Amino acid sequence: RKRNVWCNEGYNDWKNLSIALDRHSSSKDHIQNEVTFKTLIKTSNLDLESPKHSDSSIKENRVRYIGAVLEYEPFSKWSEEGKGYDVMRRNARTVIKYAKKAKSYDPSQLILKFSQQNTDIIIAPEYGIQSLSMFNFVNNTENFLTFTQYVPDPSLRMVVCNQEEKPNSKYEVIKILSCGALTNQIYIVADLAEFVPCSNERVDQSLPWSYEIQENCPKEGYFVYNVQIVFNRKGAVVARYRKQNLYLEDLFTPGPQNDIEAIFITDFNVAFSLQICFDILFEHPGYANSKNYGIRDVAMSTAWAIGVQNGFSRGLGVNLLVSGYHRPDKGNLGSGIYKGYPVDDLSLYSFDGNSGNVLLVSTVETVAASSLNLPISDWESEENVRNYTSHPIDIKVSLKKFNDLKTSNRPHIFKYEDLSQYTKVLLERSNFQNTSKSIACSQDNFCCTLNYKYSGNQTYYLFAYNGNITLGDGIYVVGMQTCSVVWCQNSDYETCSRIETDSQVSDSFPYLEISSNSFSVDAVYPIHNHRNTSLIRNDVLEFKAQNKYSSIKSLKPIENLLVIALQGRIFF
Numbered sequence: 001r002k003r004n005v006w007c008n009e010g011y012n013d014w015k016n017l018s019i020a021l022d023r024h025s026s027s028k029d030h031i032q033n034e035v036t037f038k039t040l041i042k043t044s045n046l047d048l049e050s051p052k053h054s055d056s057s058i059k060e061n062r063v064r065y066i067g068a069v070l071e072y073e074p075f076s077k078w079s080e081e082g083k084g085y086d087v088m089r090r091n092a093r094t095v096i097k098y099a100k101k102a103k104s105y106d107p108s109q110l111i112l113k114f115s116q117q118n119t120d121i122i123i124a125p126e127y128g129i130q131s132l133s134m135f136n137f138v139n140n141t142e143n144f145l146t147f148t149q150y151v152p153d154p155s156l157r158m159v160v161c162n163q164e165e166k167p168n169s170k171y172e173v174i175k176i177l178s179c180g181a182l183t184n185q186i187y188i189v190a191d192l193a194e195f196v197p198c199s200n201e202r203v204d205q206s207l208p209w210s211y212e213i214q215e216n217c218p219k220e221g222y223f224v225y226n227v228q229i230v231f232n233r234k235g236a237v238v239a240r241y242r243k244q245n246l247y248l249e250d251l252f253t254p255g256p257q258n259d260i261e262a263i264f265i266t267d268f269n270v271a272f273s274l275q276i277c278f279d280i281l282f283e284h285p286g287y288a289n290s291k292n293y294g295i296r297d298v299a300m301s302t303a304w305a306i307g308v309q310n311g312f313s314r315g316l317g318v319n320l321l322v323s324g325y326h327r328p329d330k331g332n333l334g335s336g337i338y339k340g341y342p343v344d345d346l347s348l349y350s351f352d353g354n355s356g357n358v359l360l361v362s363t364v365e366t367v368a369a370s371s372l373n374l375p376i377s378d379w380e381s382e383e384n385v386r387n388y389t390s391h392p393i394d395i396k397v398s399l400k401k402f403n404d405l406k407t408s409n410r411p412h413i414f415k416y417e418d419l420s421q422y423t424k425v426l427l428e429r430s431n432f433q434n435t436s437k438s439i440a441c442s443q444d445n446f447c448c449t450l451n452y453k454y455s456g457n458q459t460y461y462l463f464a465y466n467g468n469i470t471l472g473d474g475i476y477v478v479g480m481q482t483c484s485v486v487w488c489q490n491s492d493y494e495t496c497s498r499i500e501t502d503s504q505v506s507d508s509f510p511y512l513e514i515s516s517n518s519f520s521v522d523a524v525y526p527i528h529n530h531r532n533t534s535l536i537r538n539d540v541l542e543f544k545a546q547n548k549y550s551s552i553k554s555l556k557p558i559e560n561l562l563v564i565a566l567q568g569r570i571f572f
Contacts, residue, residue, distance in 0.1 A: 182235030456507025479570030
């Protein structure tokens with residue numbers, strides 16, 4: 001039998017563990033095993049199924065926690081004196097200020113005095129600390145690097161708040177966040193740019209933690225990662241996830257395909273997977289950690305406006321806590337707490353170009369981490385497990401008065417998909433008392449069926465598509481199978497979903513059902529929005545996925561529809 005250090009002998013060189021894991025993950029044996037496993041799954045009877053939402057037998061293994069997310073527009077003003085350090089310092093302090101507000105409020109502000117219902121965890125946006133203004137300096141390395149920070153290895157459980165540092169040091173912001181988590185007794189998930197030295201010339205020996213010289217070190221002597229960092233209530237760094245799927249971030253290095261580093265377990269007995277922005281369209285890490293380990297809570301930082309957030313939550317049966325960068329004039333918008341487990345619960349979200357900064361706080365029910373078979377052993381003491389019968393809350397707080405930014409009458413930029421390759425069927429305007437039927441099939445016999453009743457005089461298309469789509473000016477390829485009904489300004493399909501010029505005419509689908517038994521995908525995400533961009537409530541639409549069959553059906557009339565879609569994802 002072939003010997004393997006991981007399976008047969010064990011591994012004891014903990015100092016170089018991360019390097020060895022990276023080397024193993026790119027080895028021929030590992031890749032071949034991954035391919036064999038995926039082939040087995042796809043050719044067996046373990047096809048796609050809807051997430052199980054209502055198994056009462058695990059009721060005793062459920063817990064609740066209170067989560068918070070920020071819709072936040074960071075401070076981004078550059079000065080020669082403060083450089084990127086000052087930008088990060090200001091934003092870190094603002095995140096801490098909002099974390100403190102998430103802990104307790106005055107009832108006069110229509111918010112419950114939490115007492116024993118203090119918020120457990122808060123998520124901050126992608127680029128929420130350094131801001132997207134760092135990309136103004138892609139051609140000025142010295143200034144660009146002033147937006148980066150050293151981050152200690154989570155295995156050290158270092159409380160950076162206890163460390164001494166000088167102003168403008170490369171971990172000053174980490175200390176601010178660490179102290180904020182400790183002072184407010186809250187988990188903080190923040191996203192920033194991590195500086196990782198890997199050469200003798202770049203390693204700073206004065207740091208309170210050390211770095212290893214790496215064989216694959218680039219000529220610059222360092223890596224820069226887009227990283228999510230988790231601080232526990234003691235201020236310790238307990239998780240660090242480096243973004244795997246970068247989007248037009250040329251100066252960053254993709255993180256290793258190590259989904260386990262995206263997992264952390266809290267003292268309120270909940271296991272989370274981290275993911276950042278573009279990751280949501282790919283297998284790793286959020287989807288994989290949900291499927292492989294049963295994790296039902298995902299903490300996501302993003303700087304993107306994307307309608308798939310609620311669909312990801314419903315499709316996988318997970319609770320998705322998303323904190324978004326608020327910059328509608330550049331297309332960055334949207335945050336929410338989407339509750340796809342254990343039942344299809346109502347979502348709390350913000351998608352308003354004029355909202356300014358918003359704090360969302362909600363009670364979330366989930367599976368206890370102690371009932372999962374997790375691949376890590378870094379358990380926190382379960383000293384803050386919430387009383388299951390505690391009163392649930394849902395709070396949306398406008399933070400406009402704390403902003404010095406323009407928040408009203410801002411343009412909202414939308415980005416549209418190229419529909420030219422989609423099969424298109426124009427819907428007939430039938431009598432709403434009768435059920436009509438339309439079928440759209442792509443050239444490879446991927447077919448979508450629509451049954452509907454309609455009341456109104458607006459234009460809609462049924463679309464079907466099976467193939468690849470490209471994103472980021474053709475750089476990124478994503479496999480997709482999609483069935484969708486989309487509102488259009490007129491019979492020209494290029495006007496579909498163009499809501500900037502919505503006529504405001506009301507119409508209704510008293511009944512609508514989209515289905516297909518042709519799906520051969522890894523996941524199906526249900527997408528559904530009104531023309532004012534608000535979500536069609538989850539309790540209005542029943543979603544099912546079983547093997548190759550998926551459907552979404554209205555349980556109540558749907559007013560002013562923009563889109564309803566079954567978006568199937570194929571992971572390469």
